[in-house]
Amino acid sequence: MSEYTLREMMTIAAVREINDGDIVFCGTGISMLAAMAAKHISAPDSFIFFETGAIDSKLEEVPLAVGDPRVMYWTAVNGSLADAFATMQNRFTGRQVVGIMGAAQIDIYGNLNSTSIGDYHRPKVRFPGSGGACDVASFVNRTIIFMSLEKRKFVRTLDYFTSPGWIDGPEGRKKTGLPDGGPSVVITNMGIFRFSSDSRKMYLDSYYPDVTPDRILDNMEFVVDVVDAVPTRPPSDNELQILREKCDPQRLIL
Amino acid sequence: MSEYTLREMMTIAAVREINDGDIVFCGTGISMLAAMAAKHISAPDSFIFFETGAIDSKLEEVPLAVGDPRVMYWTAVNGSLADAFATMQNRFTGRQVVGIMGAAQIDIYGNLNSTSIGDYHRPKVRFPGSGGACDVASFVNRTIIFMSLEKRKFVRTLDYFTSPGWIDGPEGRKKTGLPDGGPSVVITNMGIFRFSSDSRKMYLDSYYPDVTPDRILDNMEFVVDVVDAVPTRPPSDNELQILREKCDPQRLIL
């Protein structure tokens, strides 16, 4: 088996979550790369989709923002933000969307904070804010979350609740009035979490080589179930080759 | 003074209601001709505007419907119906719109029926329905109404209330929750009506040559004030010349 980097591992983990026919809502960086790689590996008929309104862009160069002019080239449709979010809220197309997102904090139900740390009105640290994150998390069928595993990020209580995950359990979204769907997986630098279909609480699904479940728990403020965790299946040679050669030959992201 | 036809008289009467800068919502036929003539006579910076979304069309040929491909040629913007109606409901642009419309029935407050005669569910006569009429009458600053003067058309009570005029008096629109504005003038084949700013009831403003106020009242189911009515100012030579030579040289509408 080939050598591979942590970023490659994380990217391939996301690629494996994308199914054929999915509309892949992504941001820049690793999430975009995962969407590109999925089209070559497992989901040739998936669509790369940006909240700015670009559908199925030909990404000859890596965009540095979802508003980068590189997302506007050779697309299927250059729509507006209104169009993009309506596609996700739409009762039919929204069910085809898988959203890839990150955040500053996450709780055990996959609820996210991308707004601020400390008091909302006079925060200790201010982040950019929701952007489309709350919208995507509210609307779409499944979300894939990228997070770096740190105690201050995997928290018992969010400082600000920006984007809904499973809210507070199996009935959380329904009680709240949100559509079905929610966080599907959390991909970190140490392992991969999923959510129990009973409790909707996060559990450890798998851990990377040289990492133990205990070390993972040490990096979290809350405790998750780790009993069924297994070693993460490493990227295959084929996956790595496609990722490196077809998606990021200049190693701009990887 | 030149000879002129009744249709020319009616068209010029409408032209005189259009001010520079107005966005003129019009249908086909005489209303469109009035909008075209106004651009040549009194309102060079007015815009011809169709509910189908066409703005400032170059009407090289007469459209036979507002969905005619002739309205799509050489326009400023080819928008959608959603765009067109939003322009009229918009708090700023809506104030610039003057709507030209017709109907099957009108009452003393300028409320209109373009839906049906008789019982709604099993009508004696069915018309096409509101189309954009209710929307225009609800939203815009002023409307110009074309009607042929007949007892069954100028009625005490509408068989179906399709489009709001002044509702039931000076407070009618406000009570109902509608924006300011309303019917400004009713142009008929015998004379021209306006609405009292006190009562918002229709009154006879002027009557055409060879017509008397009494003969006009004979053709209405309700009674209007005629005391201040004067003979209608006939079309001027200049108005007629422009209308005939610049707007409808082939006499397709006139």
Next chain:
Amino acid sequence: MGASHTKVIDLKSAIETYVPDGAHISIGGFTINRNPMAAVYEIIRQHKKGLHLYAHSNGQGVDELIGAGCVARLEIAYAGSGRFAPTCIRFRKAIERGDIGFEDYSNYQMTLRFMAGAMGVPFLPTRSGLGTDLIRQWGFQKTERQNDIKLPDEKLVVLDNPFGTWADTPKVVLVPAINPDVTIIHVQKADADGLSRINGLPFVDVEQAKASRHLIVTCEELVDTDELKSDPDRNQVPPFCVDAVVHVPWGAFPTACFGRYDYDPAYLNHYKQDAADDIRYKKYLQNFIYGPETHEQLLAKINPAQLDAIRADERTGYATGLDRR
């Protein structure tokens, strides 16, 4: 996307698959322009029954579906075909005879209803219709609505502005979303996956397309994806909204298709006369719709000189100087 993923099928199969009896359906176009007439005629040919039809001002197509007896219920803003029928003729007869259920809205209300469906919200607000019979007169009564999961329980709801007098608006009318089972639109260009381009006014086609559970796109021209992607600012409907793509040249005939052909005044005048008389109308159906097996065969019945006459002028997008009497 490989050729294996093409959504291109023939019109007969598309209608058989996506338009069952009783379907809730909407069609694109406006009065005498860009109605998906080939699809309308195929629906008639297949003797579809009990359709629930949503229309804003989709003139000619609506009238022919009603005339052929395909429609059980109609929600509509306007049934007219310009000068050819100030009120659509078979529509008028059907309503005056009590042959179909119907309910009236305004054009903007219907537009917003499709838009709400496309946006995935249960309603949208407007100031249109306050104080009118559009709010007071329901075509479908409360019990009929409650017994039918596909109808909202209320026709229209008046709501006091929850933001007080914000935007100087004390109250609004809420119009309920429409999500048809199937929408059919006719466009100038599409690719095999359904990516579509409309030239000229789009009317409400895009909202109708996106509001719908299933979407059939009929197109004048089936083109390579790259032709469309090279100019994406002009495209409106993304592939993931589309279920079936059908290549039907002259697919809007006898209504117009901007940049391609005009409406056919000869056909529409002929229709007008036939539609006015029940016996003649039966013959019209037999001769023009049931008789031909395809739209191509229907077109073969038209004088080729007339088809030539309605071909669009490249400069204007319509047939300049066409005799339209």
Next chain:
Amino acid sequence: MGASHTKVIDLKSAIETYVPDGAHISIGGFTINRNPMAAVYEIIRQHKKGLHLYAHSNGQGVDELIGAGCVARLEIAYAGSGRFAPTCIRFRKAIERGDIGFEDYSNYQMTLRFMAGAMGVPFLPTRSGLGTDLIRQWGFQKTERQNDIKLPDEKLVVLDNPFGTWADTPKVVLVPAINPDVTIIHVQKADADGLSRINGLPFVDVEQAKASRHLIVTCEELVDTDELKSDPDRNQVPPFCVDAVVHVPWGAFPTACFGRYDYDPAYLNHYKQDAADDIRYKKYLQNFIYGPETHEQLLAKINPAQLDAIRADERTGYATGLDRR
């Protein structure tokens, strides 16, 4: 329309006329793309104060307006400039220091708020934000809102669906309309009456333009009306929405303008370093904004080779192969 009716004026006059101190304002663009930067710099140059700024993700322009002290209050969804500033730097400082009032929304909520303003309705519904602090945490409190006629009394309102469970939606969030005093957008082409064309993604520019009491359009190219009317499917903003047209080539610099030029990584990296330090930032303002009297003079301070490097490739619409480190 005769030349006498032209709306073309210079940028200085446009800002003097339509952007008084305290104005409620919105700007077009998204993060590092098509921000009306020439206008932003002119606002800064004129030392405008107390602006109430509405933004979805209008990155660079928002950060510079805040940094220069023009903004008193901000309603925003996202303040980031892509890789150049994952969180906008002067925005972050201003909020952490308590220098400005602010209130958070999502991108779709802000989009819908402009859309509501454009449509002339007091609110629009969405399912976004249910259960979150976007609803619970208000940046402007009830009394501040009630004392300010330009703010709605509520931030967001949750409404039970008046149509029952229609569209499987038990409740929605209502977002209040925004009608800014003035919006400024930058477009590729406009005519003297304001008819405007945007190439590439329009973002929320069209809704922002139509929601606004006054509209300033800055354009790369001032063209004849006929050039725009010959291809109306590509035009978005009709003349009657526009108050002022300003011809400013490179008017979005240092953000991108699709088909014309890319964002300038050199300028943005330089800005990033300057913005991080208060003293350096003062020098940046002096050197790049207060010093030059016009956008042309600002551009004259940029290395011409760099301007050349960011010129868009005709094929792709951006500067292919640009060094973006």
